[in-house]
Amino acid sequence: MYYVYILRCEDNSLYTGITTDVEHRMKEHFSKVNGAKYTYSHTAKKLEGVWKTENRVLASKLEYHIKKLTKVKKEELIVKNNLEELLHPKIESSQYKRLENFIFGP
Secondary structure, eight states: OEEEEEEEETTSOEEEEEESOHHHHHHHHHHTSSOOHHHHHSOEEEEEEEEEESSHHHHHHHHHHHHHSOHHHHHHHHHHOOHHHHHTTTSOGGGOEEOTTOOOOO
């Protein structure tokens, strides 16, 4: 399984990434050990959303399209989980499942 996630940083910016192990990747981001270059300078504060999919191709496609959204649209996606509305026809939203019970923060 692959996961696409959105992190909120201390400056209220949003970072989007992909991983095969959400818990391990969050520990990297929050500890600033092997995290992304972006989260070294924009300290990660909270995991805002996680979507699961079956392979890297689908995960990369979702990550790409989320990164292209405006911040306002990313905030809307976090609150409403409206992949279909925001990204149709660019992705097939049925290929992704939001994980609602993922909570991670420092």
